[in-house]
Amino acid sequence: MRVLGFDPGTATTGYGVVEIRSGRLRHIAHGTIATPPNAFFADRLKIIFDEAVRLLEAYQPDAVAIERLYFKQNVSTGITVAQARGVLALAAAQAGKPIGEFSPTETKTAVTGYGKADKRQMQEMIKRLLNLDALPKPDDAADALGLAICQAQTGVTQARLRG
Numbered sequence: 001m002r003v004l005g006f007d008p009g010t011a012t013t014g015y016g017v018v019e020i021r022s023g024r025l026r027h028i029a030h031g032t033i034a035t036p037p038n039a040f041f042a043d044r045l046k047i048i049f050d051e052a053v054r055l056l057e058a059y060q061p062d063a064v065a066i067e068r069l070y071f072k073q074n075v076s077t078g079i080t081v082a083q084a085r086g087v088l089a090l091a092a093a094q095a096g097k098p099i100g101e102f103s104p105t106e107t108k109t110a111v112t113g114y115g116k117a118d119k120r121q122m123q124e125m126i127k128r129l130l131n132l133d134a135l136p137k138p139d140d141a142a143d144a145l146g147l148a149i150c151q152a153q154t155g156v157t158q159a160r161l162r163g
Contacts (some may be wrong), residue, residue, distance in 0.1 A: 002028065004097075005053070005063035007140045008069075008085040010044050011035060013051075014140025015162040017059045018130065020152040024121050027130035028059060030141040038116050039079070052091035053116075064092040065151035067143070068101040073076030110150035122146055 001021075007014035012035075017028035030143060034053040036046040056064075066088055092099050105115040108144060112125045123135040123142050136142040 001063065001152055002059065002061045003025060003065055003148040003151045004055060004059055004099075005065040005146070005151065005154065006046075006085075006088045006142040007143035007147060008081055008088055010041070010048075010080050010084050011037065011140070011142060012140050013048055013084060013088070014138070014142070014144035015052075015055055016136070016141055016143075016148045017055075017061065018144030018145060018148040018152055020155075025129050025152065027132060027145070030136055030145050032138060032140050037130050043085075045083060046083050049087040049091055050086050053095070056095045057090060057096065061097060063100060063151055063155055064088075064097045065100045065102060065147040066092070067107070067147055068103045084138060086144055089102075100154060102150050106144075107146045107150045111146045118126055142154050 002019045005016045006114065014050040015033065016030040018025045018101055019028055033048055035047045066085055070086060089099055108117040108122060109115040112121055119139055126142055126145050126149065127135050136145050
C-alpha cells in the first residue's frame with residue numbers, strides 16, 4: 001500500500017509518500033508545496049491544487065492522508081488552512097483516492113506511541129521507521145510523512161479486519 005500524506009497550509013503544504021509491504025515501511029519521497037507570499041489567496045489555492053494533482057499522478061498512491069484541523073487560537077488562520085485542506089481533498093477525490101483524516105494527536109500516537117510527542121520526537125521516530133539517514137525536514141514535510149505512516153498502518157489494519 002502506498003500513501004501520500006498532506007500537512008495543509010497556505011504558505012507551505014508538506015507532502016510525504018510512504019509504502020508499506022509485508023509490514024515494512026519504506027520512504028518514497030517528501031517535500032513541500034510553497035506558494036508566493038504576495039500571491040492572491042485564490043492563486044495560492046490553485047497552486048496547491050495543481051501540485052497535489054501532479055503528486056497524485058506522479059506517485060499513484062492507494063490512499064491519501066490529510067491532517068484534520070483543530071482551531072486552537074487563531075480562527076481566521078484556521079479558516080484559510082481549511083480552504084487549503086479542501087483543495088487537497090478535492091484533488092484526492094477527483095483522483096478517486098480514499099482519504100484518511102487524522103488529528104495531530106492521532107498521528108503522534110500512531111508514530112511514537114505518545115499523543116503529546118514534540119516535533120523532535122516525531123522526526124526521530126519517522127527517521128527510524130523509514131530508515132532515513134537524517135531527520136526529515138522541513139517540519140511540514142515531516143508532519144506529512146507522519147500522516148502517511150498513520151494512514152499506512154491504519155489501512156493495513158482495516159484490510160486485515162476486512163480479510
